[in-house]
Amino acid sequence: MAFTPALVLGCVDASVQGGSGNGDEGSDFGVGEVSVGLVEINQGTRVDVAVDGVAIDPEARTSALYTGRDAWLGVHVEVSEDWAPRSLEARLSLATEFESWTLSQTRFVSTSADAEASVRVQDDPEGSFWFVLDAAAGQTDPGLRYAVELFEADGTPLAAAGSEGFEQAGFEAKTMGVELVVVPVRYAENEPGLDGGVLDDLLDGFYERNPITELEVTVHEPVEFDGNLFELGLLLPWLGELRASEGAAPQVYYHALIDVGEPTLGGLRGIAGIAGDQPGDDVDRVAATVLWSGNPGLSTVTFTHEMGHAQGLVHVECPGAAPDGVDGSYPHADGLIGARGVGLLRADIFAADGAYDYMSYCAPRWVSDFTWGRCAERIELLSSWPESPPPSAGLGERVLMGLITPQGRERWWWMPSAGPSSSASRAAGPDRLELVDVDDVRHELPSTRTWLSDERSQWIRVSVPAELAERGGTWTRVRGELRAPVSLGR
Numbered sequence: 001m002a003f004t005p006a007l008v009l010g011c012v013d014a015s016v017q018g019g020s021g022n023g024d025e026g027s028d029f030g031v032g033e034v035s036v037g038l039v040e041i042n043q044g045t046r047v048d049v050a051v052d053g054v055a056i057d058p059e060a061r062t063s064a065l066y067t068g069r070d071a072w073l074g075v076h077v078e079v080s081e082d083w084a085p086r087s088l089e090a091r092l093s094l095a096t097e098f099e100s101w102t103l104s105q106t107r108f109v110s111t112s113a114d115a116e117a118s119v120r121v122q123d124d125p126e127g128s129f130w131f132v133l134d135a136a137a138g139q140t141d142p143g144l145r146y147a148v149e150l151f152e153a154d155g156t157p158l159a160a161a162g163s164e165g166f167e168q169a170g171f172e173a174k175t176m177g178v179e180l181v182v183v184p185v186r187y188a189e190n191e192p193g194l195d196g197g198v199l200d201d202l203l204d205g206f207y208e209r210n211p212i213t214e215l216e217v218t219v220h221e222p223v224e225f226d227g228n229l230f231e232l233g234l235l236l237p238w239l240g241e242l243r244a245s246e247g248a249a250p251q252v253y254y255h256a257l258i259d260v261g262e263p264t265l266g267g268l269r270g271i272a273g274i275a276g277d278q279p280g281d282d283v284d285r286v287a288a289t290v291l292w293s294g295n296p297g298l299s300t301v302t303f304t305h306e307m308g309h310a311q312g313l314v315h316v317e318c319p320g321a322a323p324d325g326v327d328g329s330y331p332h333a334d335g336l337i338g339a340r341g342v343g344l345l346r347a348d349i350f351a352a353d354g355a356y357d358y359m360s361y362c363a364p365r366w367v368s369d370f371t372w373g374r375c376a377e378r379i380e381l382l383s384s385w386p387e388s389p390p391p392s393a394g395l396g397e398r399v400l401m402g403l404i405t406p407q408g409r410e411r412w413w414w415m416p417s418a419g420p421s422s423s424a425s426r427a428a429g430p431d432r433l434e435l436v437d438v439d440d441v442r443h444e445l446p447s448t449r450t451w452l453s454d455e456r457s458q459w460i461r462v463s464v465p466a467e468l469a470e471r472g473g474t475w476t477r478v479r480g481e482l483r484a485p486v487s488l489g490r
Contacts, residue, residue: 032083034109034150034158038076041133041169042342043069044208045372046352049170058170062339062369063376067140067173068213071133072342076113085110087153090129095166096141103131106153144169175383176376177214179251180307183239184222185258185288187229191222192257192291201296202257202289202303208343209304209358209367211376225258230407232265233457235288236273237403237411243286250279250418251382253310255303256288263292270302272309272453276422277381283401283415284450284459285310301365304358309453311378313359313371321361324455331370335360339369398469400433402460402477402486410477412486414469421461430479433462433486437473444478 039050047063049056058065065071075090087108094101113128133139145166150158182199184192199219207215225238235256243254263269273284287306291299317326318335332338335357341350343366356362357371367375399415429449436442447462460477475486 033080034083034088035078037078037113038074040074040076040340041065042072042074042340043344044211044341044367045337045369046074046340046342050167055167058168058172061170063211063373064174065140065169065171066176066211066213067142067171068135069140069176069211070135070344071140071171072344073131073133073146074340074342075129077109077129078112079109083109083111088158089151089153089155091149091151092131093147093149093166094133094139095145096138096143099138101137101139105129140169140171142171142173144171174380175214176211176379177216177383178210178212178253178379179216179249180253180255181218181220181243181248183220183242183254183256185225185235185256186222187225187258187260190259190261190293192259193293193296194219194257198291198296201300202291204345205300206304206307208345210307211372211379229258229260229265231405231409231457232268232271232288232290233403233405233452233454234409234411236271236286236452237401237413239286239288240283240401240415241413243282244415248282249385249387250282251285251385252282253285253287253307255286255307255310257291257299258288259291259293261292263290263295263298265290268454269299270306270453271457272306273459274309274314274450274453275312277312277378278422279385279419280399280417280421282418283399283461287453301358301363305365306453308359308371308375311375313374315453315455316357316360316368316371318356318360318362323361325451327359330357330368332357332368335362337366337368341366396466398464398466400462400464400469400475402458402462404458404460406454406456410484410486412475412488414488417463421463429460431460432478433460434476434478435468435473436476437468437471439471443468 035053037052038048040046040048043066045063047061047065049061085108087106089104089106092103107129146169147166152158184194203215203217223242225235229235235258239254239256248254268290270287270289272287275281275284287310289299289303289306315323315326316330316335336353337350337355337357339352341355350364350366355364355366357368358365359371397417399417401413401415403411429447431447431449433445433447434442435445445462445464447460450459451457452459475488477484477486
């Protein structure tokens with residue numbers, strides 16, 4: 001059955017006990033009471049805007065609502081035990097300062113809504129009315145107001161939406177932008193195929209699960225990876241050097257896509273840095289996903305999962321999948337999303353207890369209200385940064401970066417400094433870097449250590465005064481009694 005999303009708002013009493021409302025005495029028409037227990041606006045995760053007919057002030061809601069992003073308004077109807085199933089009409093009025101809309105839908109209501117149901121819109125869920133707000137038409141603009149009237153099918157009015165008339169929807173004109181460079185990697189005569197909707201599926205999945213109003217994507221020319229890629233983590237230093245050589249601004253993410261001829265490389269479908277919230281954490285805003293031509297769909301959630309790491313997220317524990325380094329502050333049991341989710345592009349509704357957070361390893365995966373909020377903070381922050389760091393941001397230092405793989409291989413390279421790094425507030429790593437310069441003077445520098453998303457590969461970061469970096473000499477990594485030579489570019 002085709003289902004056109006529609007909306008009912010407010011709390012109404014449709015009781016016309018013993019009468020039909022149309023002059024037909026004794027008919028069941030009009031018998032029973034109907035009310036709206038919950039009104040939500042959903043741009044990916046549920047945000048309650050009215051409960052039991054009482055509007056919730058935008059400042060008291062669980063999340064902001066964003067202008068420039070489509071939204072679904074969902075209203076969940078409750079009916080009394082003596083409800084006589086019948087058709088009702090919801091008439092929705094929307095208004096901004098410059099435009100207004102009146103929309104109407106008639107639906108058969110036989111039972112109360114299952115307010116937590118996980119359904120496809122096409123399945124015509126009982127008792128719930130959904131309406132799509134079109135951002136392009138101005139229906140998520142700041143100042144949007146809404147009002148609803150409910151009628152019997154013959155036009156007999158039942159009630160208006162509350163006593164206050166129009167209510168503020170509460171959309172905010174915040175810039176929620178993500179800048180992303182997608183880098184196809186040519187390796188072993190393979191190149192990932194991005195046509196036929198493959199790239200669109202990756203980007204749509206990321207957009208749907210994140211509070212984004214502007215997704216700026218650049219598809220890079222394919223770049224050759226020349227070497228033995230025995231571990232997926234080796235892509236990240238290579239990608240970081242590419243990112244630095246192209247002068248990317250600190251807020252720009254680079255995401256490599258590679259076809260290795262099979263679904264995984266060493267058991268991994270993806271890997272990423274776990275970035276902090278400072279401009280100098282730009283080295284961690286890199287990720288890589290295996291995009292296997294045999295089944296590109298395997299990569300859809302992986303792409304979003306790795307982008308989550310690059311936005312600073314760690315894993316979420318779920319039944320049967322308990323990776324190391326999970327987020328102990330995650331509030332929902334078993335990694336469930338905890339609040340209804342809506343896929344704006346796919347027309348899916350995910351129950352609060354019917355899907356797992358996309359930072360877990362359980363399926364199906366959607367976005368929790370918790371992860372939505374974390375990403376909102378990060379996206380809003382990075383959107384406020386200038387397109388390039390101020391000229392003095394990295395003046396006076398360079399960054400020596402090292403990757404230590406699970407097999408003990410090392411890869412070292414220089415990065416420019418984009419300014420402060422959250423690494424400065426982390427505990428020192430177990431390594432120190434020793435430089436014997438060209439004048440045979442010994443220098444020792446502390447390092448910080450972070451783990452990549454595979455929880456096995458290590459980033460070593462050393463801030464080096466620019467003057468010292470330019471002097472040159474012999475570098476050695478020292479950990480206890482271990483002394484390992486550092487070969488830059490290896």
